[in-house]
Amino acid sequence: MTYFDAHSHRRSADSATTTLVSIRITASTEVFETDGICTVGLHPWDVTSDWRDAADITEDLAQEELVLAIGEVGIDRACDALWQHQVDAFEYMADLAERVSKPLVIHCVKAHDELLRVHKFINPAQPWMLHGFVKGADLAKQCLDAGMYVSFGAAVLKESASLIDALKMCPADRLLLETDVDEIPIHEVYAAVANVRGITTEELCAIQQQNFETVFKR
Ligand SMILES: [Zn+2]
Secondary structure (H helix, E strand, O other): OOEEEEEEOOOOOOOOEEEEEEEEOOOOOOOOOOOOOEEEEOOHHHOOOOHHHHHHHHHHHOOOOOEEEEEEEEEEOOOOOOHHHHHHHHHHHHHHHHHOOOOEEEEEEOOHHHHHHHHHHHOOOOOEEEOOOOOOHHHHHHHHHOOOEEEEOHHHHHOOHHHHHHHHHOOHHHEEEOOEOOOOOHHHHHHHHHHHHOOOHHHHHHHHHHHHHHHHOO
């Protein structure tokens, strides 16, 4: 069995786990190093007035073979970065993903209205994966209806009722799993999700392999 971790900030040492590592690119990024498959992008927390410099660096790296997606990028109303710069940078990153034909990995906090607006505006041909989903079924449905993939992480272990509702209603072919910054093995997330959805871990692994290959073309 292989476990797929669709978004993490460190690569699992476990040979049974395939990790897509998220690398934050900023205007001061000088060297790019990766020990495997990864994503590159300007995180909304890192957006400054010179975000275009970070965008140029991301653009140069976007074609690298080990770079499977642009991300994490997005919008976050709970952080200090200037809102208009965040929106401009996010639209730029979403457009870049289209130009290089790679999916987009999205960080979105208290900004789902704006996320849906940008999605409509870009009308992407590439898959969009909303990472670290912690909200309820209504919001999940809006993002799923727009065509996005939704990725769940360690929050599912806390068993918040609204998040569990969202997890239950997410179609199998739009579901992805991740550890993000949480230092737990991905198989614990798999076990919790398999339990909630009433399937075996083997079945969940097969679904995740299929989805991972569909979204990240691997
Ligand atoms: Zn992350």
